[in-house]
Amino acid sequence: MLVAALIAAGVLSAAPPAKAVPLKDGQPRDVLRMVLTPYRATDELIARYRGLADRLSAAAGKPVDIVVAPDFGTAADMLVDGRADFGELTPYAFVSGMQRAKLHALAADAMVGRPGTGLIITRNTSRVSTLEQLKGKQFGFVDRFSSTGFLGPWANLQSKGFDPATLFSYRFLGSHDAVIKAVLSGDVDAGAVSRHAYDGWAAEHADGGTPLRILTETSRMPGDVFAASAQLPAATVKALTSALLALSWDSSDDKKVLDPINRKAFQAVDVKEYAWLLRVAGSIKGP
DSSP states (O other): OHHHHHHHTTSSOSSOOOOOOOOTTSSOOSSEEEEEOOSSOHHHHHHHHHHHHHHHHHHHTSOEEEEEOSSHHHHHHHHHTTSOSEEEEOHHHHHHHHHHSOOEEEEEEOOTTOOOOEEEEEETTSSOOSGGGGTTOEEEESOTTOIIIIIHHHHHHHHTTOOHHHHSEEEEOSSHHHHHHHHHHTSSSEEEEEHHHHHHHHHHTGGGOOOEEEEEEOOOOOOOEEEEOTTSOHHHHHHHHHHHHHOBTTSHHHHHHHGGGTOSBEEOOOGGGTHHHHHHHHHOOOO
């Protein structure tokens, strides 16, 4: 159904996707591997997601190991080629993976209480106070597969008549926190981050007042997606999907699982909400 929806949305062609590479032993794993996007430090992510991994382990009837990918795109690669069984992907990584293999969409972040937008920020002391003044400056994005830290802000600039490829020099810094730190240190003149990451940083430094200035904010974007490898048995896919969709912040037990990962609920995936990301990515010319 998801592949058909992507074809209807103009994201995929009707040609069959690339076949996923089977596991080396050709047999299901005794331990499921859950891959995560490295939006925070590895040890912190493993600690935050351990409760969810245990909950999904109980649902699937197998232990779940947590693996943190080296970058946003590799998380999708690991599901496509079978190095991981399921995991949480950024929106663009999800649709990019769907182009190459029939990944199973399990559930999406319902974005309850989360703005879901991206920001372009600079220092309060910077001479850059408008988007026009970004010309010729150094700019930091998060990752090629980040929606709020790359594709959304890129599209926002395009909608305002700018060509980011020629407006400034840019590089990818790997995480939202890294972009904020680079802006603060002056390593870059401005950068793109999620509103969620910015608000979290601002709350932690509220006593001193924020030294950052917001230049623009994107429209709301869809949430991250839990997806599974095409090789995962249907019964396991169903069990994981049901367990994710059943989580509710209103339950005290579920709250203990959801709070550490900054989620309040999951919902069914509406793939049409994600199609535009491939169109934006396809329009980008640059390093």
